[in-house]
Amino acid sequence: MRIKVLLSIFVCLCLGFGIIYFKQDDKKEKKEVVNTNYQTVVFRDDDNMLVPIEIDLKQDLEDDSKYRNLIEVMKSKDYEYLGLHPILDANLQVNAIAINDKSLTFDFSDHLYVENNQEALDIFEMLSYVFCVGDIEKINLKIDGNDVSTLKNSTIPASCITNRLGINNFESTSNYLYKTVPVVVYNTKTINNQEYYVPITKRIETQDNDIDTKVSLMLKEIESEQPLTLVQQCSLNEGHLNIYLASNILNDNESIDNNLYNQIVKSASHLENVKKVSLYIDGQEITPVEDVNGKVDNRIKI
Numbered sequence: 001m002r003i004k005v006l007l008s009i010f011v012c013l014c015l016g017f018g019i020i021y022f023k024q025d026d027k028k029e030k031k032e033v034v035n036t037n038y039q040t041v042v043f044r045d046d047d048n049m050l051v052p053i054e055i056d057l058k059q060d061l062e063d064d065s066k067y068r069n070l071i072e073v074m075k076s077k078d079y080e081y082l083g084l085h086p087i088l089d090a091n092l093q094v095n096a097i098a099i100n101d102k103s104l105t106f107d108f109s110d111h112l113y114v115e116n117n118q119e120a121l122d123i124f125e126m127l128s129y130v131f132c133v134g135d136i137e138k139i140n141l142k143i144d145g146n147d148v149s150t151l152k153n154s155t156i157p158a159s160c161i162t163n164r165l166g167i168n169n170f171e172s173t174s175n176y177l178y179k180t181v182p183v184v185v186y187n188t189k190t191i192n193n194q195e196y197y198v199p200i201t202k203r204i205e206t207q208d209n210d211i212d213t214k215v216s217l218m219l220k221e222i223e224s225e226q227p228l229t230l231v232q233q234c235s236l237n238e239g240h241l242n243i244y245l246a247s248n249i250l251n252d253n254e255s256i257d258n259n260l261y262n263q264i265v266k267s268a269s270h271l272e273n274v275k276k277v278s279l280y281i282d283g284q285e286i287t288p289v290e291d292v293n294g295k296v297d298n299r300i301k302i
Contacts, residue, residue, distance in 0.1 A: 035059050038299060039066070040133075041073050042126040042167070043084035045191050048118075050125060050168050051084060051198055054299040064097050067104070070130060079300065083192035087126050089113055095144065102135055107142040112151055118170070120154035125167045132163040164272070166201030180204055183214050184270035185221040186263045188296050195296045197266060211236050211271070215243060218267050224249065224260055239275030241268055247281050253289075256281075259296050261288035 037057040042050050057069055075088045093109040106127075114120040127139045139161040141148040148158050166182035180203035189198040202221055204213065211234050219228035232244045243264070250256060261279065268277040279286050 037061070039070060040130055041070055042087065042129055043074070043079060044087050044122065045083055045085070045189075048122075049189070049198055049200075050087075050122060050129075051189075051191065051196055052129060052167070052298060053079070053084065053196070056301075063099060067097050067106075067131065068094050071106075074126065074130075081192075082194065082300070087122055095142075099136075103138040103140055104131055104136050105140040105142060107145060110143050112141075112143065112148075114151050114154050117154050117156050120151045120156045121169060123151070124156065124158065124161045125165055125169065128161050128163065128165040129167045132161075132165075136163070138162045166199075166203070166270075168198070168200040169203070170200075176203065181214075181272065182270070183217050183221075184267055185218055186266040187221075187223045188259060188263070196298050197262065197296055199266075199270070211241070214271055215241075215268065218271075219245075219264070222260075222263050222267060224263075228264070236273065239273060241271065241274045241277050242280060243268060243277065244280045250281065255289040256286050258288035261286070262296070 035058055037060055038054045039057055040052050040054055042052050045051050055073055057066065061069065071088065071092070071094055075086050075090050075092055077086060077090075079085075089111040091109070092111040094106060095109060096105075096107040098105040098107075112123065114123065131139055141158045141161070150157055160177050164182055165177065166184050169177065169182075183202045183204060184199045185202060186197045186199045188195050190196075200221075202217055204217060212230065215234050216230060219230070222228055226248045228249060229246045230244060231246050234244065235242045249260065256279070264279060265277045268274060
């Protein structure tokens, strides 16, 4: 009898531990299934700089729904506590969206208000930066079904909203945008005690179109404790750009600062026909050492 009681207790204990184990395992599995879908949006800071951030849409969406969601986010004041303000009017509505070949057309309600060329350029740059990704090379605008060539109070042509526009150009002359090519440069900026990568655009004459000219200008504009210089010509083959840098930028442990690495790679990734970037010093490909304390992050976590 005593043996049966002991066996019963043993079986109950085994079942109890088994249930606890499976519940804990089930919790682990549930934790692993958290869906994230980070997308880029653009806001304006107190210095009128356009600042790209990444927000989580939580789930994968069809293109039409995704684009509408991004516009809604960029109308909101949810990020003003971070010092980031919406560029778009809160009353703006998306009437329709059309994707044709390599262009994307937005039909908006009549709420694209601007007071000058710079405000129009801000909207155009925002649309270019957020939506001219992947196969999309051009954005077309309509207001209540009518094609838009310029916004009221502005002479900047809407036809400039392409993947060659750049961001933070601060150019009021539209001709200059057409006669030049962009070199986007990422530096860091502190906004409300948070550090972000913020791009600005330098432009060069179209005849200076070789990759070394663009990379040299890019390196010159990147803020760094040590000057960034090329030691040999860059190579660009099938979208893969190799940049060969002098060793003066290495830290004492022969590594490159994580933020500086990201600034160079992010900047170079915006150059025309570049899909991948590799950095070399003394013939060796270099990668950053993660420095958590010095990390710059444009991803907003709420």
